[in-house]
Amino acid sequence: MQQFILALDQGTTSSRAILFDQKGQIVAQAQKEFTQIFPKPGWVEHDPREIWSSQAGVAAEATVKVGHNGSNIAAIGITNQRETVVVWNRKTGAPVYNAIVWQDRRTAEYCAQLHEDGHEEMIRAKTGLLLDAYFSASKVRWILDNVAKAREQAEAGELAFGTVDSWLVWNFTQGELHVTDVSNASRTMLFNIHTLVWDDELLALFDIPRSMLPTVKQSSEVYGETKTTLFASKIPIAGIAGDQQAALFGQMCTQPGMVKSTYGTGCFMLMNIGETPKLSQHNLLTTIGWQLNGKVCYALEGSIFIAGAVVQWLRDNLGIIKTSSEIEQLATQVDDNGGVYFVPAFAGLGAPYWDPYARGTLFGMSRATKAAHIARAAVEAIAYQTMDVLKAMEADSDLAIAELRVDGGATVNKLLMQFQADVLHTKVVRPSMAETTALGAAYLAGLAVSYWKDVAEIKSLAQGDSSYVPNADREGLEAGIADWHRAVRALQVWAKGAPAKVSAEKAVV
Numbered sequence: 077m078q079q080f081i082l083a084l085d086q087g088t089t090s091s092r093a094i095l096f097d098q099k100g101q102i103v104a105q106a107q108k109e110f111t112q113i114f115p116k117p118g119w120v121e122h123d124p125r126e127i128w129s130s131q132a133g134v135a136a137e138a139t140v141k142v143g144h145n146g147s148n149i150a151a152i153g154i155t156n157q158r159e160t161v162v163v164w165n166r167k168t169g170a171p172v173y174n175a176i177v178w179q180d181r182r183t184a185e186y187c188a189q190l191h192e193d194g195h196e197e198m199i200r201a202k203t204g205l206l207l208d209a210y211f212s213a214s215k216v217r218w219i220l221d222n223v224a225k226a227r228e229q230a231e232a233g234e235l236a237f238g239t240v241d242s243w244l245v246w247n248f249t250q251g252e253l254h255v256t257d258v259s260n261a262s263r264t265m266l267f268n269i270h271t272l273v274w275d276d277e278l279l280a281l282f283d284i285p286r287s288m289l290p291t292v293k294q295s296s297e298v299y300g301e302t303k304t305t306l307f308a309s310k311i312p313i314a315g316i317a318g319d320q321q322a323a324l325f326g327q328m329c330t331q332p333g334m335v336k337s338t339y340g341t342g343c344f345m346l347m348n349i350g351e352t353p354k355l356s357q358h359n360l361l362t363t364i365g366w367q368l369n370g371k372v373c374y375a376l377e378g379s380i381f382i383a384g385a386v387v388q389w390l391r392d393n394l395g396i397i398k399t400s401s402e403i404e405q406l407a408t409q410v411d412d413n414g415g416v417y418f419v420p421a422f423a424g425l426g427a428p429y430w431d432p433y434a435r436g437t438l439f440g441m442s443r444a445t446k447a448a449h450i451a452r453a454a455v456e457a458i459a460y461q462t463m464d465v466l467k468a469m470e471a472d473s474d475l476a477i478a479e480l481r482v483d484g485g486a487t488v489n490k491l492l493m494q495f496q497a498d499v500l501h502t503k504v505v506r507p508s509m510a511e512t513t514a515l516g517a518a519y520l521a522g523l524a525v526s527y528w529k530d531v532a533e534i535k536s537l538a539q540g541d542s543s544y545v546p547n548a549d550r551e552g553l554e555a556g557i558a559d560w561h562r563a564v565r566a567l568q569v570w571a572k573g574a575p576a577k578v579s580a581e582k583a584v585v
């Protein structure tokens with residue numbers, strides 16, 4: 077009987093399940109969107125039970141499509157939205173509060189206070205992260221401080237904390253396993269990326285009992301078997317990685333200097349920096365890519381909070397397009413942006429600026445400005461933000477960036493991809509297999525159960541790709557780049573609150 081690998085991709089807006097065959101081809105898939113909960117401005121929550129039910133549902137649906145109710149599945153690989161926090165009761169398995177999502181800014185002031193109190197250096201040295209509400213630690217603390225009896229129960233050892241991977245494994249094994257992998261642990265702000273253990277000083281700072289934490293494992297190993305009745309037989313769970321790290325692996329960026337960027341709701345660029353962690357001098361994050369056969373691969377990361385989401389905003393809030401794909405048609409109705417620049421800082425600015433108080437701004441409009449110019453400026457903004465991160469990455473690493481590998485929903489936009497290659501002055505390569513995140517999780521699981529022998533065998537499966545080479549005149553581009561930075565600078569002047577970590581003048585090196 078032909079065997080498959082089941083990859084579960086638990087994303088911010090939907091849960092997906094994809095079955096891959098030995099050639100790395102998709103044989104079946106299922107997807108379900110779930111509810112986004114916005115209780116207050118800046119707060120974003122998910123119902124952990126809906127995360128689990130949607131994920132279990134699509135896993136069953138995809139499995140049924142290839143028959144045998146799971147007996148033909150060699151292993152499960154899990155990949156997930158990162159940083160998002162679930163806290164649940166160990167005895168009942170019931171969450172004590174909704175999942176607090178990575179985008180949630182409720183702990184921004186608390187993080188600013190930690191910064192004021194001089195804790196950032198220590199945190200950065202140990203975790204590779206910048207002090208920001210984005211990461212898990214301050215969110216766990218918020219739950220313990222704000223949910224009735226939570227702290228008391230946590231101190232009595234009754235509560236478990238996990239990122240979404242832990243929550244799924246707990247449910248798939250009916251409470252038998254409380255684990256995570258190094259890549260997810262590295263996003264919590266509680267994990268020492270050098271020693272690979274939960275850090276006592278950080279746990280004390282955030283006031284989080286050690287008993288809540290999952291056991292940290294490699295990204296590719298058999299953690300245990302499913303116990304649910306979803307499948308006819310038990311299936312080994314054999315791969316776990318955060319979604320951006322899984323995409324880095326799925327793109328086979330296995331050599332230092334290889335870079336991928338995923339263009340989804342946000343944009344996440346990761347560069348493989350090899351087996352030694354190195355701290356960024358340009359406000360990028362140092363994170364763990366994966367641990368495979370005992371070896372840890374580190375990565376530099378630049379996180380952009382709003383990328384494809386700006387297209388959704390033009391569709392849902394302004395109504396100037398009806399579907400996301402119409403953006404390209406609208407933007408190509410004009411030859412250029414007509415002097416319009418759009419900085420879509422709806423949720424502040426991420427790397428390399430890290431300005432939580434920045435907000436979205438449109439510059440340079442005149443009576444001649446049409447919807448098409450705004451659409452074009454939105455597309456260009458995705459590319460400009462990516463350029464700022466890539467320039468920071470080039471400055472940080474002594475490694476030459478030969479090409480940018482891309483994936484994610486917005487990479488279907490040819491105008492965006494060409495403009496990206498032009499402003500970067502670097503080749504942009506898009507694989508024909510678009511599901512690189514799920515594929516990465518499948519590879520990690522498949523390697524653990526010898527479905528694939530090694531990375532070399534996986535590399536031999538490469539399925540072709542499309543390339544965009546830079547071909548526009550540099551002079552015009554340089555002027556556009558300068559105007560983009562003028563726009564970011566103006567927005568930084570306007571933003572309230574603490575100053576950004578980096579001013580626009582210093583962003584490009």
Ligand SMILES: Nc1ncnc2c1ncn2[C@@H]1O[C@H](COP(=O)(O)OP(=O)(O)O)[C@@H](O)[C@H]1O
Pocket residue numbers: 087088089090339340341342383384385386387388400401402403404484485486487488489492
């Ligand atoms: N033609 C397009 N041009 C630009 N962005 C697009 C296009 N089609 C879809 N998108 C954007 O891609 C995003 C969805 O990509 P996806 O990889 O599924 O994201 P996520 O995993 O973050 O949910 C949406 O934000 C959508 O607006």
Ligand SMILES: O=P(O)(O)OC[C@H](O)CO
Pocket residue numbers: 086087088089156157158159178318319320340341342
């Ligand atoms: O679920 P995605 O694809 O939007 O990815 C979210 C990231 O993991 C957040 O760090």
